[in-house]
Amino acid sequence: MIVTLAVLAVFFAVDLFVIGRKPHVPSTGECVRHIAFFVAAALVFGAIMWAVAGPAPAMEFYSGWLTEYSLSIDNLFVFVIIMSNFAVPKILQKYVLSVGIAVALVLRGVFILVGAALIERFTWIFFLFGAFLIITAVKLVAGGDDDEEYHENGVIKALRKVMRISDEYDGEKLRTVKDGVKCFTPMLVVFLAIGTTDVMFAFDSIPAIFGLTKDPFIVFTSNVFALLGLQQLYFLLGALLDKLVYLPAGLAVVLGFIGVKLIMEALHGNSLPFINGGQPVGWVPEVPTWLSLAVIIVAIGGAALASVVKMKAMESAK
Template sequence: MLTSAGALLAASEGGGGGGQTAAVTPLVWAAFFALIAVLLLIDLKVVMREAHEVSTREAAIYSAVWIALGVAFTGVVWFWMGGSAAQEYITGYLIEKSLSVDNVFVWSVLFTFFAVPNKYQHGVLFWGIFGAVVFRLAFIFAGVALLESLSWIVYVFGAFLLYTAYKLFTSEGVEVDPEHNPVLVRIRQVLPQTEGYREDHFFVRENGRRMVTPLLTVLVSIEFTDILFAVDSIPAILAITKNQFIVFSSNAFAILGLRALYFLLAGIQDRFIYLDKGLGIILGFVGLKFIAEGIGGESFHIPTWTSLAVIAVVLALTFWLSWRHQPESMSGSSEDTETADATTESEHSD
């Protein structure tokens, strides 16, 4: 991991903390991909070496580690590409991390719908995140190419973000209907599927036939939802910077820690009652930024530090207000759950 990070620094010419932005060479991309591969390999071979139920304590530790890595990479960007690029990176990281919380809640709905045992969920999410990193890379390069070749596309991106902001601000929450998802319906039609799960396998051979398990259907669902969420988050970060490396690295570090974040937040998603409103404000802000800068150019340019401050304040207020205004029914249900757990333990001891 340190070798890959070192290669990132060594690849720059005349880096340092100044305003000069180093060129992102193929060596830099290779080093960053190697860093991501090492992190994923550690997760696969050390953290997830066998299927198990992830405890809240374990999820909290891994979430803290992933967040620390993502934030620490800001220092690498600062030293190598300068303070302005570092601000763009951390702003993109915050945008992606905050928007990904809704993604986490959708995973919870999918796992509940498909009745996926807890001990197999981490494995599905590992491969889901791996696919998400690949898809994000393609989306980022496509998005930047469109912005560079079609000047009017900035208004399309801005309008789309404003529309999404409106939907988030006026919605009652994320809606998911896996039963009528056209992709999943098609999979069931063309691929023979086992009746139940076969441990953590996606494919099995039974009675001489190659079959898929319901776990593959869950994986496809996760990839499909991530693509939908990427359509929102990628334009939002492109409103901050057009540097593909900054956009991709902030995206990658933000989504790599989502598995741990899922196990930490899945049981308390209903407590974030103002999350959609906060995300709506953030997307509305970056959408207006896109359009204003497209119309007025540099005269309407909003500095990155201003965007970072707005996003940080909105997120802080969102979580603070959600914490302060918990519905009474939620506290009651929490107390009921604790009582039920205590009763169950008492019955087992008898």
């Protein structure tokens, strides 16, 4: 485990702080190479886990990785809007993404530790996780999560009232001097916007992954592999994100399925006074891991394929 985490730490550091530190707009070829490498690394990691620990943990990893990766792609919609809203220069966007992804990893690590502790002591929390995921799925289908416009949260609004913030960027600097007066650059506000948005993302992703596996190691590694190469994916899909029209529907199916799975597991293993006379509901079936993996692949793959078909149909109609 220690060796695995050390290797992942090296991957993450190289991806964000070596490749990501050079301020430039990556080419399509560069993006494809990096994404292919990290996807292959995730597949190889799952294969090694299969050989060492057996098929069940490996399928849990693949299911968790695909789910987290799909949610990360959906989150890119918000990153695009934040970058546009704060007029982040194209050449600095890679650096901003590097910091944002690092913050996301730290926040997810904290949420994973808290979630694992809660599940170990209070297994009934699966009811709350399940209900939350089902509500999120319904909102995705109904269009409740409107990403067309980014609205500054209370933290950033309060910050603008108490701090002097310039209207222009000064490279990667957080502070600059304008007209002889020291002030913060918009980069500080962008980092706070990305960071506070990452907190909201964690509320979606962590319950979803715990619905597929209870192993904190698998939960964490799934999240790390889902975040690796995300900045290259941002630039590769930047022009296509608005064309993946069925991705929210695919994610809704996945989140709804996991939500129902969590509630079924809670019913199967908990004793609640208002259900079944205080006894666990033994007749509720447990959803096998292979079925979870199949649902995720079909839902996300089907949504992507349907989006591509619609995009080509619209292009042909022009």
